[in-house]
Amino acid sequence: MATFNLNINGKQHRVDVAEDTPLLWVLRDHLGLVGTKFGCGIAECGACTVHLDGEAIKSCVYAVSDIKSAKITTIEGLSEKGDHPVQIAWDEVDVPQCGYCQSGQMMTAAAFLKQKPKPTMQEIADAMHGNICRCGAYHRIREAVKSASEKI
Amino acid sequence: MYMTTLNKSSRRDFLKITSMTGGGLLLGFSWFTTEAQTPAILTEANFAGELGVNSYLSIATDGTITIFSPNPELGQNIMTSFPMIVAEELDADWNKVKVIQARLDTVKFDRQLTGGSGAIPHSYKRLRVAGATARSLLVTAAANKWNVPATECTTGDSFVIHTKTGKKLAYGDLVEDASKLTVPTDVPLKNRKDFKIIGKPIRNIENKKIITGKGIFGLDFYRPGMVFAMIQRPPAFGTKIKSVDSAAAKSMPGITDVVTFKNNVAIVGNSTWEIMKARKVLKVEYEKDGNIESTSDHDQLFTSLLNSDKPNVRRKDGDVDTAFKNADKIIKSEFQCPFVPHNPMEPMNFFAHVRPDGIELVGPTQTPASAREAVSKLLNVPEDKITVDITRLGGGFGRRLKYDYVLEAAELSSIIKKPVKLIWSREDDMMGGSYRPAVRYRFEAALDKQGNMIGYKLRGVGINLGNPVREDNFPSGAVDNLLIDSLEHTSPITTGAWRAPVTNFLAYAEQSFIDEVAIAAGKDPVQFRLDLLQKAKAKPVGAIKYDIGRMETVIKQAAEKSGWGKKSGVSQGFSVYFSHASYVAQVCEVVMNGKAPVVKKIYAVSDCGEVINKSGALQQVMGAIVDGMGHAMYGKLSFKNGASEQANFDTYRLIRMKEIPDIEAYFVDNGIDPTGLGEPALPPTGGAIANAIFKATGQRLRNQPFIEEPLFKTMKGF
Numbered sequence: 001m002a003t004f005n006l007n008i009n010g011k012q013h014r015v016d017v018a019e020d021t022p023l024l025w026v027l028r029d030h031l032g033l034v035g036t037k038f039g040c041g042i043a044e045c046g047a048c049t050v051h052l053d054g055e056a057i058k059s060c061v062y063a064v065s066d067i068k069s070a071k072i073t074t075i076e077g078l079s080e081k082g083d084h085p086v087q088i089a090w091d092e093v094d095v096p097q098c099g100y101c102q103s104g105q106m107m108t109a110a111a112f113l114k115q116k117p118k119p120t121m122q123e124i125a126d127a128m129h130g131n132i133c134r135c136g137a138y139h140r141i142r143e144a145v146k147s148a149s150e151k152i
Numbered sequence: 153m154y155m156t157t158l159n160k161s162s163r164r165d166f167l168k169i170t171s172m173t174g175g176g177l178l179l180g181f182s183w184f185t186t187e188a189q190t191p192a193i194l195t196e197a198n199f200a201g202e203l204g205v206n207s208y209l210s211i212a213t214d215g216t217i218t219i220f221s222p223n224p225e226l227g228q229n230i231m232t233s234f235p236m237i238v239a240e241e242l243d244a245d246w247n248k249v250k251v252i253q254a255r256l257d258t259v260k261f262d263r264q265l266t267g268g269s270g271a272i273p274h275s276y277k278r279l280r281v282a283g284a285t286a287r288s289l290l291v292t293a294a295a296n297k298w299n300v301p302a303t304e305c306t307t308g309d310s311f312v313i314h315t316k317t318g319k320k321l322a323y324g325d326l327v328e329d330a331s332k333l334t335v336p337t338d339v340p341l342k343n344r345k346d347f348k349i350i351g352k353p354i355r356n357i358e359n360k361k362i363i364t365g366k367g368i369f370g371l372d373f374y375r376p377g378m379v380f381a382m383i384q385r386p387p388a389f390g391t392k393i394k395s396v397d398s399a400a401a402k403s404m405p406g407i408t409d410v411v412t413f414k415n416n417v418a419i420v421g422n423s424t425w426e427i428m429k430a431r432k433v434l435k436v437e438y439e440k441d442g443n444i445e446s447t448s449d450h451d452q453l454f455t456s457l458l459n460s461d462k463p464n465v466r467r468k469d470g471d472v473d474t475a476f477k478n479a480d481k482i483i484k485s486e487f488q489c490p491f492v493p494h495n496p497m498e499p500m501n502f503f504a505h506v507r508p509d510g511i512e513l514v515g516p517t518q519t520p521a522s523a524r525e526a527v528s529k530l531l532n533v534p535e536d537k538i539t540v541d542i543t544r545l546g547g548g549f550g551r552r553l554k555y556d557y558v559l560e561a562a563e564l565s566s567i568i569k570k571p572v573k574l575i576w577s578r579e580d581d582m583m584g585g586s587y588r589p590a591v592r593y594r595f596e597a598a599l600d601k602q603g604n605m606i607g608y609k610l611r612g613v614g615i616n617l618g619n620p621v622r623e624d625n626f627p628s629g630a631v632d633n634l635l636i637d638s639l640e641h642t643s644p645i646t647t648g649a650w651r652a653p654v655t656n657f658l659a660y661a662e663q664s665f666i667d668e669v670a671i672a673a674g675k676d677p678v679q680f681r682l683d684l685l686q687k688a689k690a691k692p693v694g695a696i697k698y699d700i701g702r703m704e705t706v707i708k709q710a711a712e713k714s715g716w717g718k719k720s721g722v723s724q725g726f727s728v729y730f731s732h733a734s735y736v737a738q739v740c741e742v743v744m745n746g747k748a749p750v751v752k753k754i755y756a757v758s759d760c761g762e763v764i765n766k767s768g769a770l771q772q773v774m775g776a777i778v779d780g781m782g783h784a785m786y787g788k789l790s791f792k793n794g795a796s797e798q799a800n801f802d803t804y805r806l807i808r809m810k811e812i813p814d815i816e817a818y819f820v821d822n823g824i825d826p827t828g829l830g831e832p833a834l835p836p837t838g839g840a841i842a843n844a845i846f847k848a849t850g851q852r853l854r855n856q857p858f859i860e861e862p863l864f865k866t867m868k869g870f
Contacts, residue, residue, distance in 0.1 A: 001405065017425070018426070020425075020429075021423075025423060025424050025425040028372075028424070029425070030423070033365075034367035034371075034372035034374070035364070035365020035366065035367070036365070037371070037497070037498070037546070038371060038424075038499065038575075039497050040578045040800055040801050041428075041577060041800075042578075042800055042802060044801035044802050074365065075364065075365030076364065076365045082360060082363060087363040087364065090359070090363045091355060091359045091360065091363055092355075094353070094355040094359065094767045096227075096356050096358070096359055096362045096363070097227035097228075097229070097356075097771050097775055098226055098227030098496070098497065098498075098544070098545060098546050098547045099362035099546070100369060100496075100546030100547060101497050101546075103362075103365045106363065124809075125809045125810045126810065129808050129809050130808075131808075131809075132497065133497075134495055134496060134497045134549070134779075134806065135227045135547060135775045135779075136775035136776070136777070136779050136782070136812075137774075138778060138809045139774055139778075139812065139815065140771070142809060
């Protein structure tokens with residue numbers, strides 16, 4: 001066990017966990033930030049995507065000891081009032097079906113749009129290919145990313 | 153006091169009204185019988201929180217309308233579409249409607265489960281009556297207040313309006329008076345042309361929670377003092393525990409218990425990661441406990457079952473032997489589909505707290521009532537001492553119709569005497585789950601000289617599948633001489649219902665075969681189907697359990713919307729299927745990229761009767777097509793020595809964004825009461841794709857997954 005000081009959603013958090021604990025489980029089990037989801041545990045589905053210094057990472061395979069002073073953003077901290085352009089687009093396009101993968105989808109989309117604010121549909125599909133939606137809501141996810149890009 | 157007893161056995165619907173604490177109108181609504189009649193009144197307020205949660209619809213004095221949604225929500229959007237139906241007849245301001253997931257209550261609710269695309273068909277009428285009855289009471293209350301006839305009043309956006317004077321009263325201001333009125337027994341329902349909410353695209357009522365990451369799923373449920381658990385189950389079907397060495401696991405940090413029950417070794421601890429780590433050092437030896445099967449065994453088994461002379465005859469019309477003897481041409485084909493897991497994105501999990509005075513269960517389940525009944529039997533605790541709170545389900549697809557994981561959580565809590573949340577890993581679910589059964593079909597058709605299908609034979613052989621055919625479906629009724637039979641192999645590999653059970657693979661096989669027969673008969677595949685339906689209409693053979701007219705309509709509309717047979721540069725494939733009381737026809741368009749066929753577009757025309765939520769309905773159709781395509785193209789779980797060879801998404805392929813085709817979805821507008829949509833758009837997809845690929849390449853895809861067929865296997869990039 002070791003103590004880690006983590007900057008998450010703009011706040012400092014102190015946790016006592018094993019060094020190899022994946023960020024996913026620190027968020028969920030220790031900090032109560034359950035918006036970040038467990039889907040596969042091997043970085044294949046993207047349900048656990050969060051931002052590390054603005055870049056999308058798969059938190060299920062990212063050890064807490066590797067975070068150091070990096071700033072973490074989760075779905076809970078993507079915006080203060082749930083009004084990030086991606087969140088607004090997700091609601092307007094009515095993307096969610098079961099909704100379980102959508103935090104990860106939105107975090108991937110938000111990081112992508114920061115790097116590529118005006119993407120083509122093909123670029124969107126390339127960027128979102130790592131996130132599985134078992135309900136098959138891909139058409140609307142793609143449309144919502146496009147719509148968000150027009151709001152940014 | 154109830155004027156009508158709240159008695160399930162009497163199977164009478166009831167409505168009840170009472171003043172709510174703080175003022176308000178409450179309409180309780182039972183879910184028994186389809187007639188939705190005979191309302192009764194709760195004359196005396198005897199109203200605690202419990203009754204509020206279990207009842208159906210309430211209107212508070214501040215105008216807030218709360219609707220309780222009884223059925224588990226797994227992405228079929230029931231939590232939005234049920235309240236839409238009530239709000240429509242109530243003429244409510246949709247923005248003021250709140251929806252709450254009801255906990256399990258088999259007294260107050262009927263059919264509180266999610267499966268079979270049946271929730272809306274089952275509840276449509278009774279939801280409308282509930283809304284219309286409340287509206288009628290509010291109108292009467294307003295009319296009395298204004299001293300005008302109720303017929304001069306209308307409603308809209310949660311107001312009663314006196315049309316002559318334009319006077320308005322908010323529903324919230326009328327509930328006190330309305331609660332004192334006698335409940336009308338026969339309220340008129342709206343004409344569908346007056347619908348303002350039903351049929352419109354209404355956004356998912358839980359969008360705000362989902363997009364801000366609120367903890368609404370079972371896995372998100374945390375209770376102070378609870379422990380976490382994972383279970384090591386036998387890695388192969390047909391094995392059992394021989395010995396357990398848990399010393400190393402027990403000594404790992406954060407581990408509180410390691411207990412063995414049945415064939416399970418449960419590791420219990422303070423956090424998920426700690427139990428995951430301890431599990432890695434757990435040593436369990438297994439031994440044989442039944443057949444140890446491999447996929448190669450199943451392939452041989454299917455061949456022998458197809459040749460068996462002891463089938464279970466499902467349907468027999470006319471004389472197939474003579475028809476085949478007299479045939480000008482005989483077409484014979486086999487199609488096979490593998491096991492596939494459900495893979496809902498939220499892994500299996502459940503919270504259980506077995507206390508001396510009762511049991512609390514919380515989590516994602518499609519069948520809360522069956523789960524409770526099973527826990528009651530297992531732990532010998534009466535059902536009325538067991539509560540089940542239903543969380544939002546991160547997908548189901550049939551997996552959560554089984555309650556094995558609920559039983560595990562409850563049994564474990566009873567052993568360790570602690571509140572526990574049981575979590576399955578992805579590997580646990582993929583390797584130890586309940587799969588879509590593997591199946592093989594053999595079809596034979598006899599054609600006469602004019603290309604008429606005079607004989608039809610189908611044999612289905614499956615593993616733990618029960619009946620692998622739908623003997624009364626199309627083309628039954630349209631063929632004079634027909635024989636449909638089946639055989640089953642019983643295996644230790646556990647199987648279960650998978651979205652559109654049986655039809656999800658049968659439709660692919662059948663619609664591929666019909667295409668093959670049409671081409672052999674020298675006929676257009678669409679016209680061939682329409683001709684068969686004409687024959688079934690003019691000279692029906694035996695029982696016909698599908699609606700010929702509805703099937704004809706979706707076929708014709710799909711052909712029209714897709715420009716069937718009129719396009720150049722694309723190869724089109726056709727498919728149509730009737731399942732769960734609805735009809736869906738699809739046209740797939742394939743283009744060639746070099747030697748590789750690419751699925752570019754799928755047109756779908758669905759007849760599910762009245763569409764409740766246009767947005768949700770499109771989600772169901774488009775999602776089902778993506779699901780159907782993904783599993784037909786890539787889905788395969790194979791077995792070696794009883795263990796699945798795929799365990800997670802690195803070895804098991806699910807469809808992803810770059811692989812989806814364009815989809816154009818239409819609905820038949822016929823005003824028939826809803827007939828279900830969670831599943832029916834999935835079955836036709838595999839056949840439409842296979843038929844389009846045949847048209848493009850001349851190669852018939854006879855086995856799923858398609859990417860393992862010779863056509864794709866020789867190519868890179870798939």
